[in-house]
Amino acid sequence: MKLRLLAALLLLPLSAYAQGYGSGVDGQSVFRISDTMAPLSVSGSAVRSPVIASDTRVIRVVSTIDAHIAIGGSSVTATPSTTFLPAYSVEYFKLPQLSAGSYLSVIREAANGTLYIDRMKP
Structure with missing residues (x-):
């Protein structure tokens, strides 16, 4: 009995988190594209996206090249050692809840290319 109660208490926060994003098939979160931001030209120097609205919780990202990204506040800068x-x-990324909004920075691995960012909503 105590083991069941402990298991229920441990799983409760996880189920509440999933429900906060909308419950989908097999408990997966369901999101749809809210809007697409302007593509970023990726080169050998780190570039930063325009501010991503503070009400955005998740973004979808795809790049035409191998790249490194970083997500954070207005001073975030991608380097060859970031993600x-x-x-x-x-890839989908949960954004930090910053009152001024979040930014994504990107730098190429080798060749130049383009990075696309979609704002997602539940």
């Missing part, structure tokens, strides 16, 4: 994003891999 690696393989070419044509669609």
Whole structure:
């Protein structure tokens, strides 16, 4: 009995979190594209996206090249040691809840290319 209660208490926060984003098939979160931001030209120098609205919780990102990204406040800068994003891999990122909004910075791995950002909503 105590073990069941403990398991229920441990799983409660997870189920509340999933429901906050909308419950989908097999408990997966369901999102749809809210809007698409202007593409970023990626080169050997880090570039930063325009501010991503503070009400955005999740973004979808895809790049035409291997790149490195970083997400944070207005001073965020991607470097070759930040998160690696393989070419044509669609990735979803939960944004920090910053009152002034979040930014994404990107830098190429080798060749120049383009990064696309979609704002997602539940």
